[in-house]
Amino acid sequence: MTYTDPVTRAGSPAYAATDRYTVISADCHAGADLLDYKPYLEKRHHDAFDAWAATYVNPYEDLLADTADRNWNSDRRVAELEADGIVAEVVFPNTIPPFFPSASLMAPAPTRQEYEQRWAGLRAHNRWLADFCGAAPGRRAGVFQILLNDVEEAVKEIRRAVGAGLTGGVLVPGTPPGSGLPELYSGTYDPLWAVCAELGVPVNHHAGSASPPLGEEPAARAVFMVETTWFSHRALWHLMFGGAFRRHPELKLVLTEQGSGWIPGVLAMLDYYHGRLVAAVSRRDTAESKFGAGLAEAMGKGPSEVWRDNCYVGASFMRPHEAALRDRVGLDKIMWGSDYPHDEGTHPYSREGLRTAYAGLPAAEVAAMVGGNAARVYGFDLSCLDKIAARVGPTVGEIAEPLKEPPAGATSPVFAPGGGARVW
Template structure:
């Protein structure tokens, strides 16, 4: 793929942040039989509280195209052949798949629901997660070599989680998804009790993922509209907690082969955060500083700084990319960044993916673009680039197309896409 002739071939776009799931009824065959009666009771009256959130869409008549929090019922999640056709039409040939719909017994879609906080909830939600993981194996098989599925686990019962890691590896899934923090359920990744889980993921070669999610509950009469707004506002803060948990928590010191991916956030914030973390570790080792009594027991034995662990153990799939995020690509490392479209979420690139990738990459070196849009993901998840190149030669963007700047008249009037919407917002300033 790095030879001179290959550089003139179409780009192999691998979406490192896709979402999929079954419809509610289609999960039942994958659910353990002992839960079928409870499933019928739950499913009969279930209504996703987020389902009607964005019915009045500003930029499309496509009822299946919804923003993430309200996208669980869209058929784009489970219509396999249609999905392949749509993604190819957007120049994409393969994808990494996170959950999105409503697994059995969930209170809402997978990107809005908190993880279980008590034994009764865990019993049901774990059964639902396992049903999703088993559905996902079959869904990936419908597009061989083009889907890397991530098995979801909870960290309430580590025996269950570790057994699921082993099962996922044996079934050909590509990684593990741990719960996101939520206002209703905080999951502290620094806890030493999790070490057997990290060891299992490291031993089985399964990269671990954490995906940004809506961290607040839906609007009710009691919460008011601020519940949604605050949840969105705090999403970045909650996903950013992942770095200090892993770094100061010493997870990579104890498990140096573990690979961890953060998804669906920008990445311009990371260099400053790494500087703060490095500073905390350095000061925390020095007697006589105010940091020493608070940090030293956690950091004095560390062999590497957080910034070094970033380059050895961390990756980011910043599917809500804007150009300022790519300005830090050399600091983060070109090999640490994996492009994602967030399909089928409306805040991602779809249905303007061809515009979005040009907005992001048109003036960047070809080798860097190839690394961020295919090579890095292929290496981490085991995609066969030779196989995917044959598809990309048919549907992928050419080097010339990718290198063509987006003209103002090509932009839609409005777009919920983070990438495209940011470009639209910049137009008046650029014209002034």
Template sequence: MEGKSRANTGPGEDEHYVVISSDSHAGAGLRDYKPYLEKKWHEDFDAWADAYENPWDFVDPRLEREDFDFGEEEILTGAASWHSALSWDSPRRILHMDQDGVAAEVIFPNTAPPFMPGSVFAGTGPETRTEYEQRWAGLQAHNRWLVDFCSEAPGRRAGIAQVSLFDIDDAMAEVRKIKEMGLTGGILLPMDSPLSDSPPLYVSDLEPLWQICAELDVPVHKHAPVPPQLPHAERGGPGMVAISAIENHFYNRRGVAHLIFSGVLERHPSLKVILTEGGAGWIPEHLHQLDTIYDHGKNADGFRRFLQPAMEPLSLKPSEYFQRNFFLGASLFLPSEAAQRYEIGVDKIMWGVDYPHSEGTFPYSREAISHTFADVPPDEVRAMLGTTAGEVFNFDMQLLQQVADRIGPTVADVRTRPAKLPEVPGQSMSPVFA
């Protein structure tokens, strides 16, 4: 209980931390996207909306309750949470942020963009040009809705736009557009899945996209994948959710290797890549593995010579590229992961709430922060809770400090361990408290 014993001693104990959630989710109500679509798509949109069903509602375990009602619940499990009005109710979100001590949020999508299958940006690709154009119009509609949503809380939101990789010219034009519109969160790459038709990140076709993102300082995000909608199959069988959970780390590892060994980060040293809600404990071991491959590739003897062409252009080790280019959206950040912070990189970690998902820490984020960071030096806590995210997403930290001075946790608050953690699963389903 070292943190508690020094809660009221030492300089700076009353300083308020600026807390920026690196992982929040929002989206319009299903039919509220219509005004953001060109009129030529309205009839098709109405037909799509009439037929839309979320194939992943069943993942919320509270469905077993006799009194469970999607229309009444606010905090729902990830893939089911598009039902919640908290996805789009800006005033309610601000109240919740203040309650949780969160000064600002980085916003991923949550609801189904027009014409997209399922509840998230995953699954099979479009089969025709018309289907592609519909889906692309739907993603752009979400991005333009998000601009308006962020404007309802000036300085406290960084919205992440969605892009498709099926037409790189369209994707590049959208990157320029979101930069003009003021979405400062960056772009979300399509979520990985066994059925995804999106190109892997190492293909040369994507080179112009990396270049423009680096030039315009637009961060590139990979977020934890979820099971895709499976055409002509009933949810893919009972093991699909468990399979998705175990593959979460796999796809993040895959993305790190793609961007490093293909030379993307050598060619674009300023490119920011963020991995969110994919855990953090796997990183030291994975970087060791990549560094070993790199070292082997520098040895021209025997079978290792086949690695040499990939390693020759690289001026840094994989772990060095990681420290330069990558950041972690560390939602669901565990005390055990905080203990690995030096191996991961203190200045790489950006704490997050995962609002409004039931696996996130709301409404117990204050408890989650002190539970994880009570024994961590304040300068390191300050970086992981806010200042790193402030730099990555260009937040006005002076403005956010004014917000934090009103609602944020103090150094003393964080140093004082919670007297009691919320019960799992009765009060929270966050693994932080498990």
């Protein structure tokens, strides 16, 4: 059965194969085992890599566990995702790139040599990722990494990565307070937006990559959990108010693993400030007039229009209250994700997670959110994926059935008691 979603803007189709959904996870994570990055490094960095790797202590327990190979074992991933009803994935990074103290691209690197080594490490990851995606043709859209400290070098790496077959677009780190980098609204980064628009690949901004360091006290860790998604949201209004979408109308921004229930309220707030500041320009005798000077010309369209035309959300482990807001967010904007292989992800209970979020909704709308939209944004070929989904995808009837109670042992927030009230 092929579903055409009448709500999806511009008639973009959403599909399901026969009576099954074609499920694409718009949020998965992968990376090489530490020593396996060496062949992907330029040889001039091999000795430095050996010295670094010999003393490096991985700070992440999940990368030391028996299940760590889910990050790089291609056959295991395919089997586990298929068992979970998923036929394709957008692949964000997860393991530690060479020469980094942690996975954070914003970790301080005070010397030029360290910056050069970290660029080498990111290129090694991107090369590895191209091979990893090539091991499952048509089923992985790899998201490649850059640093923001050298825009010219970043543009070169974007071109190289796209040329190597990575279709997931670029992962743009945030610029948290204290980073020493220009904010994302700065014209400094315009060459990045230009090349992504030219090549037709998304700019991705993932949760957790934009928070300032807060320390390790219990209160600091709690504050991080409360604030980390807000810091990630900042990329939205920075690029909007900075005029990136006016200068590059084809640019696509994807905000991933940040929830989706916050979007209608934030768009209303941004529309309010935009309208208020633009109107204030004509009242030159007011103190507020200077805040709106040049804003209308820089932005072009207002925030809600920019969202409608240029923005998407990777709505990982989507919850019922978020699905209820789908028309306000934009049905053609929402891309479900399992967050495999993270503990907070829905694996191995993604079918149950889909039932929790989407039971009772029109099948065409579900098909758009669980796969059709991601196929359009990331360039997956649904005619190929539908054939796999006909074998492993969840059935329309299965997802339509409400879940009476969460699976025992499930750790995803989608199953948390009272989780439906949280809007992130």
